[in-house]
Amino acid sequence: MAKKTIPIFDTSVFPDYVSQIENLLLTSLFTSIVFYELIATSIDETILQKYERWRILLNKNSRLLNPSARDWWETSKAVRRLYLLKDWQPTKLRALRNDALIARLAVVHDGFVVTHDVDDFQIIQRVMPTLRVLSANEFF
Amino acid sequence: MKNAPKKSEKNGSDLPRAKDFKLPKRLTKDQKELIEAFREAMKALKEEEARYGKKDYSYF
Numbered sequence: 001m002a003k004k005t006i007p008i009f010d011t012s013v014f015p016d017y018v019s020q021i022e023n024l025l026l027t028s029l030f031t032s033i034v035f036y037e038l039i040a041t042s043i044d045e046t047i048l049q050k051y052e053r054w055r056i057l058l059n060k061n062s063r064l065l066n067p068s069a070r071d072w073w074e075t076s077k078a079v080r081r082l083y084l085l086k087d088w089q090p091t092k093l094r095a096l097r098n099d100a101l102i103a104r105l106a107v108v109h110d111g112f113v114v115t116h117d118v119d120d121f122q123i124i125q126r127v128m129p130t131l132r133v134l135s136a137n138e139f140f
Numbered sequence: 141m142k143n144a145p146k147k148s149e150k151n152g153s154d155l156p157r158a159k160d161f162k163l164p165k166r167l168t169k170d171q172k173e174l175i176e177a178f179r180e181a182m183k184a185l186k187e188e189e190a191r192y193g194k195k196d197y198s199y200f
Contacts, residue, residue, distance in 0.1 A: 004156060004160070005155065005156065007156075007158075007161070011197040011200075012197055012198075014182065014185060015182045015185045015186050015189070017158075018179075018182040018186070020158050021178070021182075022175060022178060022179065023158070023161065023162065023163050024158060024161050025163070025171075025174055025175055025178055026163060026164065026171060026174075027161040027162075027163075028161070036200075037197045037200050038185070040200065041195045041196075041197065042188065043188055043191075043192055044184070044188055046184065047181070047184040047185065047188060050177070050180050050181040050184045051181050053177040053180070053181070054174075054177040054178050054180075054181040056177075057170065057173050057174040057177045057178075058174060060170050060174070061170055061171060061174050063174070095198065095199055095200065097200075098200045112152070112155050117198065120198075132152060132155060133152060134152040134155050135152075138152065138157070139155075139157055139158055140157075140158045
């Protein structure tokens with residue numbers, strides 16, 4: 001039987017799997033990084049209130065993860081290790097910062113990342129070997 | 141290597157799938173509100189994508 005570990009969604013899976021994620025709202029975890037990316041790319045003012053209500057209720061139901069000072073510290077060290085490997089351009093590493101934070105939260109909370117961008121998280125796995133990742137296609 | 145993940149852990153074949161999780165039959169008020177808030181947020185996101193195009197989060 002599959003081990004019950006917790007799914008943690010990358011922003012890329014929204015809104016493609018809305019009905020499936022709805023069934024997982026109380027058994028998965030959501031990161032504040034996803035809210036950062038959703039808000040930063042939003043256009044209409046009205047959507048912000050809806051994201052805020054969703055965020056508040058996730059928090060109320062103990063489903064929201066926020067990176068701690070320690071998480072930022074350890075994520076920085078992980079990205080530094082990637083930087084020192086010199087296999088990627090600094091611009092690519094900058095683009096991986098948020099993914100690395102999501103990855104860190106997944107590792108710390110015994111979760112696994114569900115994403116459309118498996119390749120990016122496989123780069124992070126080079127420096128976070130206990131990180132587990134599953135493509136959205138396989139998960140859903 | 142010590143603490144290295146097994147091959148099945150690395151490729152995700154040991155991980156649960158969406159069908160392995162279910163909502164509880166009875167929901168509290170807070171849980172119902174969460175589901176409703178999620179629906180509304182995703183409806184708004186879909187409408188925005190229909191209006192302005194698919195979002196790209198890859199550069200964050």
